[in-house]
Every structure is written in structure tokens, then in C-alpha cells.
Amino acid sequence: MLRALYTAASGMEAQQINIDTIAHNLANINTAGFKQRRAQFQDLLYQNMRAAGVANTANTEIPVGLQIGLGTKPVATQMIFTQGDFSVTNNPLDLVIEGQGFFQVLLPNGELAYTRSGNFHLNRDGSLVTPEGDMLDPQITIPQDQIGIMIGSDGTVSVLQAGQMEPQQVGRVEIATFQNPGGLQSIGKNLFKPSTASGDPITGTPGENGLGSLLSGFIEQSNVSVVEEMVSMIISQRAYEANSKVIRTADEMITQANNVIR
Amino acid sequence: MRRPRWNETGDTTLNSGLYTAYSGLRAQMDSLDLLANNLANVQTAGFKEQRPFFSLLGMGPEAGPETELNAVVNSQAHLAGSVLNFIDGPLLATGRPLDVAIVGTGFLAVQAPNGIRYSRNGSLSSDAQSQLVTADGFPVLGEKGLIRLGAGEVEIGQNGEVFVNHALVDRLRVVALDNIQQLQREGHSLFALPPGSPDPRPATEASIRQGYIEQSNVNPVAATVRMVEILRHFEAIQKSLNLISNVMDAKAIDKLTR
Numbered sequence: 001m002l003r004a005l006y007t008a009a010s011g012m013e014a015q016q017i018n019i020d021t022i023a024h025n026l027a028n029i030n031t032a033g034f035k036q037r038r039a040q041f042q043d044l045l046y047q048n049m050r051a052a053g054v055a056n057t058a059n060t061e062i063p064v065g066l067q068i069g070l071g072t073k074p075v076a077t078q079m080i081f082t083q084g085d086f087s088v089t090n091n092p093l094d095l096v097i098e099g100q101g102f103f104q105v106l107l108p109n110g111e112l113a114y115t116r117s118g119n120f121h122l123n124r125d126g127s128l129v130t131p132e133g134d135m136l137d138p139q140i141t142i143p144q145d146q147i148g149i150m151i152g153s154d155g156t157v158s159v160l161q162a163g164q165m166e167p168q169q170v171g172r173v174e175i176a177t178f179q180n181p182g183g184l185q186s187i188g189k190n191l192f193k194p195s196t197a198s199g200d201p202i203t204g205t206p207g208e209n210g211l212g213s214l215l216s217g218f219i220e221q222s223n224v225s226v227v228e229e230m231v232s233m234i235i236s237q238r239a240y241e242a243n244s245k246v247i248r249t250a251d252e253m254i255t256q257a258n259n260v261i262r
Numbered sequence: 263m264r265r266p267r268w269n270e271t272g273d274t275t276l277n278s279g280l281y282t283a284y285s286g287l288r289a290q291m292d293s294l295d296l297l298a299n300n301l302a303n304v305q306t307a308g309f310k311e312q313r314p315f316f317s318l319l320g321m322g323p324e325a326g327p328e329t330e331l332n333a334v335v336n337s338q339a340h341l342a343g344s345v346l347n348f349i350d351g352p353l354l355a356t357g358r359p360l361d362v363a364i365v366g367t368g369f370l371a372v373q374a375p376n377g378i379r380y381s382r383n384g385s386l387s388s389d390a391q392s393q394l395v396t397a398d399g400f401p402v403l404g405e406k407g408l409i410r411l412g413a414g415e416v417e418i419g420q421n422g423e424v425f426v427n428h429a430l431v432d433r434l435r436v437v438a439l440d441n442i443q444q445l446q447r448e449g450h451s452l453f454a455l456p457p458g459s460p461d462p463r464p465a466t467e468a469s470i471r472q473g474y475i476e477q478s479n480v481n482p483v484a485a486t487v488r489m490v491e492i493l494r495h496f497e498a499i500q501k502s503l504n505l506i507s508n509v510m511d512a513k514a515i516d517k518l519t520r
């Protein structure tokens with residue numbers, strides 16, 4: 001009997017984590033480059049009460065075993081790396097990666113971090129930086145007297161300077177990919193850090209070797225679908241409710257068992 | 263527990279109905295445990311519902327003459343097994359390339375630490391060595407062994423063929439298991455074959471859907487109804503137990519000793 005109580009509790013805990021994940025997705029609906037998370041569950045251990053296939057008599061065997069499971073456990077929050085919608089901004093420094101890949105960002109502590117969010121700005125030295133002020137890597141510096149910036153689909157950054165007819169190439173945006181992007185560690189601020197599960201970054205030119213190509217003047221919106229999250233929320237709430245009812249049923253049964261002796 | 267029994271003369275040691283009722287309570291409790299596990303796993307991908315399977319525990323030949331009264335009073339209900347409901351769960355479109363759902367009778371073969379295990383949970387990933395693995399990091403097996411994906415776009419065909427950047431890499435080892443009811447559940451969404459089983463044959467009636475996961479086939483509404491049923495059965499049995507022990511026995515002891 002106590003099994004059912006703990007089993008149902010594990011179900012409620014799992015649904016709490018599910019709701020937490022859904023809340024995080026919905027809170028980031030307007031975060032550029034945000035990727036939807038999905039909680040993933042597995043069944044817990046089983047108590048083997050009676051094994052199937054064991055000889056019952058010399059000629060017969062037990063056809064169906066009795067295994068009572070002990071609930072569920074959350075195992076992962078997966079990131080769903082599908083492409084988000086593009087929205088037009090007409091700002092040449094807003095970039096989206098069409099396909100696989102991450103922008104590389106140099107953190108103040110000297111480490112590299114990776115992001116899908118391509119809304120870049122210029123700092124006072126003319127370098128491309130994230131809204132947090134972290135430098136894009138490799139560093140790209142735009143001359144002061146520019147009158148137009150163009151970023152090509154292969155990451156080439158060209159600048160038209162005052163008094164010149166031809167744009168000058170000033171650098172190239174490189175992007176990186178991972179063997180297992182799902183293994184990246186989220187560190188907030190739209191950034192990811194590589195982990196042993198993700199493997200080392202493989203950097204390259206946008207549009208080559210399976211890397212996505214760049215599109216300037218657009219922002220990649222989050223790939224969270226409100227309708228999908230709402231449906232998940234309803235399912236999750238109902239599942240939570242059903243598990244709480246199991247606890248109440250188990251409790252009533254224990255109470256009744258206790259009432260056998262008056 | 264040793265059960266008192268009716269003998270040929272119809273005498274009884276203490277009320278055997280008490281033990282029959284007790285066995286009923288026990289069976290209902292066990293089936294609530296099963297149901298709790300089903301409901302806890304309504305969101306576990308590839309989870310298969312377990313249904314209780316009750317049987318009557320007869321007394322056997324040593325119980326004396328097989329009269330009808332003997333059979334009724336001395337038999338006990340118990341939860342004899344859990345039957346796997348193997349019907350496909352509903353598909354959920356995720357659009358994630360490494361999510362695969364198996365439609366029809368088939369299992370993915372997984373290299374678990376204790377040997378090859380079988381799973382219906384197709385929410386897969388690739389690890390740092392770019393091998394196709396389950397959420398626990400156990401490698402998913404192809405016909406040539408471990409499946410190495412490498413970087414690139416992964417496509418998985420309906421017959422389980424895995425393509426990376428349009429080049430065929432391997433084919434998922436999808437197997438059909440004949441003795442589904444004898445599978446051992448091991449948690450981690452894995453099933454094990456009972457020891458001594460023959461190697462499973464390749465699945466012929468299964469197809470793979472990339473970008474989908476198979477949801478749990480537990481129906482929460484049906485399970486909630488079943489829960490009410492269990493509670494009411496329990497209540498009814500408890501009432502009869504109460505009647506036997508607190509009314510009949512108590513009266514008998516009280517009146518006969520006066």
C-alpha cells in the first residue's frame with residue numbers, strides 16, 4: 001500500500017518538473033534564439049513479485065509475471081533545436097543562422113561561449129558585441145567612418161567607407177557546431193558552454209560542411225509554440241491531479257483497513 | 263499465511279471468510295500499486311500500461327472433498343500477474359530529428375551495461391563521440407553494431423535506415439519479440455528478455471517515424487475510473503470483513519459464553 005503512495009508522489013514530482021520546464025519555455029517566448037526545452041521521463045525500478053516463464057509444474061510455466069513498478073523519474077530536459085521563425089529588423093547587425101551552428105562569444109573570463117541569438121551591436125571601439133557587451137569571436141572591428149555594413153551569407157563582413165566606391169572586407173563571422181548540441185550546458189544570457197557530452201566545437205565558414213548560412217537583417221525568434229505549451233500544461237496538470245487522486249485513494253484504503261478493528 | 267478450512271463435517275476453525283476477505287483486500291491494494299505506476303508514467307515516452315490479472319487460489323486436493331461450499335469458502339483471490347497492454351501509444355510530433363516512434367510491433371535494441379535490452383522510448387540523442395544513444399547514454403544498436411552519426415543532417419527512413427547528409431550509415435535494429443508477456447521490465451524504459459530466450463527476429467510489421475515520439479499508452483481517464491472501482495471494491499470487502507469479525511464473531515463469542 002505504501003508503494004502506491006510513493007509511486008504517486010514520484011508522478012507528482014515529475015509533473016512539477018514538467019510544469020517548471022513549460023513555464024521556462026513560455027517565459028522565453030520573446031527571447032531571440034531561445035530553444036524550447038522538453039522534460040523527458042522514464043519508468044523507475046520494478047519489484048519482481050512473480051517471474052514469468054518460470055516452471056509452475058513439470059509441464060507448465062507461468063505465462064505472465066507480476067512486476068510492480070515504483071513510479072517515474074525525470075531523466076533529461078532536451079533542447080529542441082528546430083529553426084525558430086525569422087522576423088525582419090533591417091538592422092544589418094542582426095544575424096540569423098539558417099541551419100546548424102552557433103555564434104562564438106568571448107566571455108570576460110577568456111572562455112568561449114556559444115549562442116544562437118544573433119542580435120549584435122557595436123561598442124565604442126567599433127567591435128561587434130552581444131547585448132551583454134561580450135565580444136564576437138573572431139573579433140570584427142568596423143571602421144569609424146563607415147556608411148554601410150553588409151554581412152554575406154558566408155559570414156563576410158564588408159564595409160562601405162565614406163568617399164569610396166567599393167566595399168572593403170573587414171572580417172568574417174565564423175560559426176561553430178557540435179557533435180551533440182543537445183549536450184551543451186545552458187549558462188543563461190542565451191549562452192551555451194561545451195561539456196564532455198557535447199564534444200568539442202567544430203568551427204567553420206557559414207554555409208560550408210553542413211553549417212548553416214547567415215542572413216543579415218533578421219532575428220531568429222524562439223521556437224516555442226504557445227499552443228503546444230498550453231496543451232502540455234493541460235496534460236501535465238491533469239496528470240498531476242490524477243496522481244494526487246491516487247494518494248487520496250491509497251489514504252482512504254489505509255483508513256478503512258485501520259477501521260477493520262473497532 | 264496458513265488458512266483455516268472447512269472440513270468434511272462442515273465445522274470450521276475461526277471464520278475462513280475472514281481470510282477470503284483479507285485476500286481480496288490484499289489483491290485490491292496490489293492492483294492500486296500497479297495503477298499508481300501507470301499514472302505516474304503518463305508522460306513517459308514509450309511506456310506500456312500494466313493491467314492487473316487476478317486469479318483464484320484454490321485449496322488443492324489436500325483440502326478435503328471438493329464440495330461447492332468448500333470451493334467458495336476456501337478459495338482466495340490474489341493478484342497473479344501484470345499483463346502488458348502493448349497497444350501503440352499516441353504519436354506526438356516534436357520535429358526533433360533524433361526522436362523516433364515505432365509504429366507497430368517492434369523494439370529498438372539498446373546496448374545496456376548488463377547486455378542487450380529492448381525499448382520503445384525513441385527519444386534519442388547523440389553523445390560526444392556522436393554515437394546514437396538513449397537518454398541514459400546507452401548506445402542504440404544498428405545492424406552493424408553501434409551507430410556513429412558524425413556531424414550533419416540525420417534522416418531516418420520508415421524502414422529504419424539512418425542517413426547522415428544523405429549517405430546511408432546503418433539501419434536501426436528493430437526487433438519483434440514473440441513472448442511480450444514474459445518480458446522483464448527493468449526501468450529506464452528498458453525491457454529484458456527472460457533468460458534462455460532465443461535471439462529476437464527482425465521486426466517485419468513495424469515502421470519508424472522520424473520527428474515523433476510515442477507517448478505513454480496509459481489512458482488517465484480510464485485509470486481514474488479504475489481507481490474509483492478499486493476503492494469501492496476495497497470498501498465492500500472491508501465491510502464484509504467487518505461484518506465477519508466485528509459482528510458475527512463478536513456476537514458468537516459474546517452470546518455463547520453467557
